[in-house]
Amino acid sequence: MSQQSAEAHAPGEVGHALVMPEPKRDVLARRAAIIADLRAIVPGEGVIDSTIEMRPYESDGLTAYRQLPLAVVLPSDTAQVSKVLAYCHANGVRVVPRGAGTSLSGGALPLEDAILLGMGKFNRILDIDFDNRTVTAQPGVTNLGITNAVVHEGFYYAPDPSSQIACTIGGNVAENSGGVHCLKYGLTTNNVMGVEMVLITGEVIRLGGQHLDSGGLDLLGLIVGSEGLLGVVTEVTVRILKKPETARAVLVGFPSSEAAGECVAAIIAAGIIPGGMEMMDKLAIEAAEAFVKVGYPLDVEALLIVELDGPEAEVNHLIERVSQIASGLGCMTLRASTSEEERMAFWAGRKAAFPAVGRISPDYYCMDGTIPRKALPRVLAGMIEMSEKYGLACANVFHAGDGNLHPLILYDANKPGELERAEAFGRDILLLCVEVGGVLTGEHGVGVEKRDLMGSMFDETDLAHQQRLKCAFDADGLLNPGKMFPQLHRCAELGRMHISGGKLPFPDIPRF
Amino acid sequence: MTDAAPVIDRLRPRDEAEVVETVRWAVSDGRTLDVAGTGTKRALGRHIQTDATLDLSALTGVTLYEPAELVLSARAGTPVAEIEALLAASSQMMAFEPMDYGPLLGRPRGEGTLGGLMATNLAGPRRPFAGAARDHALGVRAVSGRGEAFKAGGRVVKNVTGYDLPRGLSGSYGTLAAFTELTIKVLPRPETLETLLIYGLDDATAAKAMSAAVGSYYDVSGAAHVPFALAGRIPALALAGTSVTALRLEGVPPSIRHRREKLEGLLGGFGGLGHLEAEASAALWAALRDVEPFAGDLARAVWRVSTAPMAAAAIGATVVQAGGACFYDWAGGLIWIEMPDADPRAELVRGAVAKAGGQKSGGHATLVRADAAARAALDVFQPLDPVTGALVKRMKDGFDPSRVLSPGRMYAGV
Helix, strand or coil, X not given: CCCCCCCCCCCCCCCCXXXXXXXXXXXXXXXXXXXXXXXXHXXXXXXXXXXXXXXXXXXXXXXXXXXXXXXXECXXXXXXXXXXXXXXXXXXXXXXXXXXXXXXXXCCCCCCCEEEEECCCCCCEEEEECCCCEEEECCCCEHHHHHHHHHHHCEECCCCCCCCCCCEHHHHHHHCCCCCCHHHHCCHHHCEEEEEEECCCCCEEEEECCCCCCCCCCHHHHHCCCCCCCCEEEEEEEECEECCCEEEEEEEEECCHHXXXXXXXXXXXXXCCCCXXXXXXXXXXXXHHHHHCCCCCCCCCEEEEEEEEECHHHHHHHHHHHHHHHHHCCCCEEEECCCHHHXXXXXXXXXXXXXXXXXXXXXXXXXXXXXXXHHHHHHHHHHHHHHHHHCCCEXXXXXXXXXXXXXXXXXXXXXXXXXXXXXXXXXXXXXXXXHCCCECCCCCCCCCCCHHHHHHCCCHHHHHHHHHHHHHHCCCCCECCCCCCCCCCCHHHHHCCCCCCCCCCCCCCCEX | CCCCXXXXXXXXXXXXXXHHHHHHHHHHXXXXXXXXXXXXXXXXXXXXXXXXXEECCXXXXXXXEEHHHCEEEEECCCEHHHHHHHXXXXXXXXXXXXXXXXXXXXXXXXXXXXXXXXXXXXXXXXXXXXXXXXXXXXEEXXXXXXXXXXXXXXXXXXXXXXXXXXHHHCCCCCCCEEEEEEEEECEEXXXXXXXXXXXXXXXXXXXHHHHHHHCCCCCEEEEEEECHHHHCCCHHHCCXXXXXXXXXXXXXXXXXXXXXXXXXXXXXXXXXXXXXXXXXXXXXXXXHHCCHHHCCCXXXXXXXXXCCHHHHHHHHHHXXXXXXXXXXXXXXXXXXXXXXXXXXXXXXXXXXXXXXXXXXXXXXXXXXXXXXXXXXXXXXXXXXXXXHHHHHHHHHHHHCCCCCECCCCCCCCC
């Protein structure tokens, strides 16, 4: 939730009806001793325990929820991480890992009885290898920091979440972050080649490296997107790509969201995969134009930005084809960029959409569901109904190529009940996404925000299988508890088999 | 290369409920199951003996295909050939270009299933640019060794709801769960293709040329190097009379023309240039994808090595010195190695991979063709360090505690 100024709750307590795991009383009682032990591992200013100094850590990007941790621990090398985790494992102390703390789903929300393990000191790029096209970085390096380290040779790191200035590559691994270019270039998981990771036992493993695919089970594929529940990543190797030779964009206005959606489907059906394809609805267009004044048409109901990137000859060819498709589908306005400045202007409004909405409303709540694109008219109609039901406006920006919807619910946290209504509105949107065949989260993660909705997508058996993976990595449930799963079952209980003995030689199954 | 059939019984469930029933029977009766589709890749992995085969080949049929949504779902036993034909009719494809192990393992082409493709995480020459099967896995339905049907993932291309089990189960060779239905991302098929050839490069120089091409603006979608010793075994290259480095260009014709001209300028200094039109190109990349140069003598051991591209030539040199032969795909990142005889010489190959790659690059060697005795005695997959090995055992404990599903296929005791 990216409320800008939500101060709806007294600091030091988790808000709303969110139920977090019961704090371990024995750990709280041993706090002073635990802090002393941690100081022996991470000396000096690496352990923070005063309320005032811990205050900046009490929430992440989901600011409606806040909680002071047991202590903040800021290790500076893998050996320290290993010792801290081994200590916590031996002493039953919970651990919440955190990169930059930009999570919009509360994935890095502290717990009263857990240390907050901040990875900010892991901020060095360790290796740049242009011949093999990889960068190896510590997890606290920012997403944009990786691109900045290789841009002088014309390379970049493809996933570009909108928080890329601040968010860290370690956090990207935890959340499997996306961005506007992932239909063509993939999510974090498609761009990470290796990690060094510390298990809760303190054991250090390396998965992958500068080569492709696993030589056995794909543990790396499971680590990416595991929201800090399986281990703490201390080193990340990513692939880098050559920046496309050219990029051009088309800005197309439509009389309805349905027409814009049809255009998106037609472009893909024509065999074109744009580098980026974004849609905005009327409220988002108006807010963006009022904020950045880039010349967005204000008489349209939906605006598409379609960006083609690649070799110049190809981009020019495809721009023509996309323009023909859009014209054939009754667009009201169509502009193809003819200069880099113009292309950047097309994007300026979209990229400023969130702060632009922030200007017209005291607070907003950013949702993140993915739907099959063809369900867009139904979902948009549903959101109009919900908007009336809850008495709150909603602006929509949409990664149209991959069906990832970001409704922004406008509310005022100072008006009693509005935050609760915004949250109920958001829940209804996500449940509708699931109902039409979509999912609860496209790129922001489950965290605490969508944890209690997991049952709408997965049944008990599905969730039990997910949790058995957790048990293989962290049998005591010490890493980031209270996130992702509505209820963490005890691993011993999950391990039991419930098959009644007997023969059951299934008379019907063909056998040979 | 025929495996003595380890099978005393073959069970062929017709739907997911019957798969559940079969696994529950195995658990309660203390039996082991060889999880298989049509069995085309049975000779991959460690040689195991089970009480029965869980034959999933009756679970067939595409259950969802929406070209404009770039998504396809099919039951696990659906033939890959059927899916490819369906996609081609809408000018789409599986962009990871799954290889066909048929020629390499002495079996007919085109008999594999979607479940087998995902269970072995297939890929092809487009791997460095478009990913492997794992990168296109969106959703899965499966039955674990607990005899429980479960699902994970979804049917949309952008989804981070819960652990990424569809990816985690790809490449698990049926040892954690038996797939019943899979959902994959599909993509438009390029309009046409061409191949730019560079003649006469040694392996190390070829690696540099491929790196320059892949690191250029000109969107190469395949980069392979075939040393002189093997060029004669590929019809499209047989007349070259020297080593050949091949760079594939795909897309719309004006783009291909532009990129070829630019690449010719960039790479002309490396050696003599040639090029192949669409039809010959398609034949070349299919031959490389399916490892046709090693389809001739099925008795010889074959390795598949993944490494950092710039580490590849040193590994190749060790192999050639020992009398073996190799060629390179994935700009050098994939090395196909054929040993001079049936002896895999695992220490030599894995030693070379470890030495050339070091900790920074990592890398792994999989023994993809060897007789059953060798595959029973040796680590077929890259051996795991003790900590990772224990982790993998705990995963097996979670998904298949009774060791019912293809036990030992990947690792002893797993």
